[in-house]
Amino acid sequence: MDVAVNLPYRECRTQPIALGILKALMPSLHQIDLAPKFNDIYLKIILGKARVLVEKHQDLETKRLAYILTFFYPLEAIFKIEDEWDEKLHELAYNLADLILGYDPKITCFSTYKNNIGLSLLVAKILAENQIKSIIGGPSILWKSHVYAKLYPWVSCFYEGEAETLFVKTFKRTQKGEKIRMVKAPPLLNLNASPIPIYDDLKLEEYDAIGVETQRGCVNRCSFCNVRFFPSCEIYREKSISRIVTEIQILKNHKREFCFCDNITNPTPKRLIELCKALEPLEIRWASGSFIPRISLREAYWMKRSGCFLAGLGVETLSDRLLKWMNKPINWKTIRETLANLKTFGIKVEISLIKGFPKERLIDTLISLVRLLSIKKYISIVSITPYYISQNSEVYNNPRRFNVNFKPDCDDSITHTTVYVKHENKLVKLLMDIAYSVIENV
Numbered sequence: 218m219d220v221a222v223n224l225p226y227r228e229c230r231t232q233p234i235a236l237g238i239l240k241a242l243m244p245s246l247h248q249i250d251l252a253p254k255f256n257d258i259y260l261k262i263i264l265g266k267a268r269v270l271v272e273k274h275q276d277l278e279t280k281r282l283a284y285i286l287t288f289f290y291p292l293e294a295i296f297k298i299e300d301e302w303d304e305k306l307h308e309l310a311y312n313l314a315d316l317i318l319g320y321d322p323k324i325t326c327f328s329t330y331k332n333n334i335g336l337s338l339l340v341a342k343i344l345a346e347n348q349i350k351s352i353i354g355g356p357s358i359l360w361k362s363h364v365y366a367k368l369y370p371w372v373s374c375f376y377e378g379e380a381e382t383l384f385v386k387t388f389k390r391t392q393k394g395e396k397i398r399m400v401k402a403p404p405l406l407n408l409n410a411s412p413i414p415i416y417d418d419l420k421l422e423e424y425d426a427i428g429v430e431t432q433r434g435c436v437n438r439c440s441f442c443n444v445r446f447f448p449s450c451e452i453y454r455e456k457s458i459s460r461i462v463t464e465i466q467i468l469k470n471h472k473r474e475f476c477f478c479d480n481i482t483n484p485t486p487k488r489l490i491e492l493c494k495a496l497e498p499l500e501i502r503w504a505s506g507s508f509i510p511r512i513s514l515r516e517a518y519w520m521k522r523s524g525c526f527l528a529g530l531g532v533e534t535l536s537d538r539l540l541k542w543m544n545k546p547i548n549w550k551t552i553r554e555t556l557a558n559l560k561t562f563g564i565k566v567e568i569s570l571i572k573g574f575p576k577e578r579l580i581d582t583l584i585s586l587v588r589l590l591s592i593k594k595y596i597s598i599v600s601i602t603p604y605y606i607s608q609n610s611e612v613y614n615n616p617r618r619f620n621v622n623f624k625p626d627c628d629d630s631i632t633h634t635t636v637y638v639k640h641e642n643k644l645v646k647l648l649m650d651i652a653y654s655v656i657e658n659v
């Protein structure tokens with residue numbers, strides 16, 4: 218039986234939607250999500266390797282550390298075993314391959330993120346040694362499938378873009394024994410034409426919430442983000458409200474908690490209110506991690522009425538100066554009002570911040586700290602992500618504007634990030650680190 222697989226490490230709060238779409242397109246595929254069972258062990262291996270590398274390379278700008286900082290196991294480990302952590306990685310890959318072999322597939326389709334692409338390549342290699350073909354797709358295959366095809370000859374096909382348009386054709390050609398190597402699939406123009414995902418082989422009850430897409434792409438242009446260059450996010454598209462309702466009606470037989478797996482859940486107040494009004498009669502509970510903190514009292518009211526219990530806000534910083542550099546369409550006033558409005562209706566809030574954006578000065582960090590203390594009562598969780606340069610983002614395309622210098626040979630084709638040189642005053646850096654450690658514990 219051919220299989221569609223998701224390997225660790227992928228957070229298991231929601232089921233992998235891509236596997237649901239692959240099954241809907243090709244019902245004979247069996248879905249296997251190995252993340253819930255193996256995430257912990259894989260994370261332990263990544264962190265073990267990270268410790269070794271940090272001790273070995275004091276220079277935090279090395280490529281290998283850039284990988285590790287984004288939970289990425291160094292790809293060299295596919296070819297050579299250097300220490301006990303590489304050994305553990307290979308042992309895990311053999312275990313995972315054994316589990317997949319138990320289904321006796323001829324073709325394995327991997328859905329990959331940058332966090333599990335290395336492991337997926339390694340498992341695909343073991344499967345290839347057993348004459349099993351593989352197709353690898355997902356957001357880790359962005360626009361450089363030709364690089365992957367050259368580096369990893371054992372993979373039958375690297376698939377760039379949305380499965381809806383060319384997956385079935387690609388699968389059938391692979392089945393016939395054609396050597397395709399790579400596919401650049403065009404985007405699906407009408408998102409309502411994406412099939413309703415089927416999760417027959419996954420236990421949806423095991424996840425915290427059921428993930429649903431309401432849109433793809435994003436209407437904003439934040440300077441640190443490259444999402445609009447993702448083959449699946451180049452064009453902003455929305456599912457119709459009635460289509461979203463149909464999907465949820467089917468899935469709510471399994472669970473009543475939902476999570477919108479979007480880049481942006483509130484593109485406009487009109488769309489958000491329409492969505493909430495349509496969700497209200499369904500009597501579900503829902504969350505989303507992708508809100509722009511620009512939510513009025515009326516929107517907050519409808520969010521609550523329709524069952525919203527958690528709003529994740531892309532705040533990034535509380536300094537207006539830095540928000541302008543980030544080209545984020547918000548400011549301290551909209552952030553503060555949004556938090557108060559959500560609090561009025563008892564919606565829990567998680568805010569995300571970026572640490573170390575190139576234009577960040579000590580004063581910005583201190584402003585964030587002081588302001589955060591003043592709004593502490595509105596926030597349940599603060600999550601901080603260290604800044605790294607995403608290729609094709611505005612910062613990457615205009616490094617001079619952001620005072621960024623790249624190292625030679627600094628583009629990484631696999632993580633789609635870039636290592637850069639930062640000229641920092643050590644004392645300033647220390648003070649910023651202290652401020653962020655306070656922010657983290659607010």
Ligand code: B12
Nearest residue numbers: 226227228235326328330331354355356357376379380478
């Ligand atoms: C929801 C979401 C989350 C949620 C839930 C994830 C989950 N379910 O486990 C949460 C909040 C937990 C999360 C966390 C993180 N996430 Co996240 N997340 C997303 C988001 C917004 C949607 C994912 C989704 O379900 N999309 C819907 C499905 C249908 O899209 P898809 O998987 O891309 O599949 C389509 C195609 O890619 C293709 N396809 C997919 N698989 C396959 C396989 C084959 C064989 C083929 C042919 C085609 C194919 O067809 C599908 C249909 O068109 C994406 C952004 C985005 N818009 O994709 C980021 C994204 C996936 N996350 C990302 C990251 C980096 C993270 C974090 C590491 C962030 C952090 N700094 O901590 C963490 C940890 C990730 C982890 N270990 O799980 C990155 C991944 C980057 C990359 N290049 O791989 C993305 C792309 C965001 C970004 N712009 O950087 N995330």
Ligand code: SF4
Nearest residue numbers: 435437438439442480
């Ligand atoms: S950071 Fe979020 S809001 Fe900004 S462009 Fe990227 S996906 Fe859109």
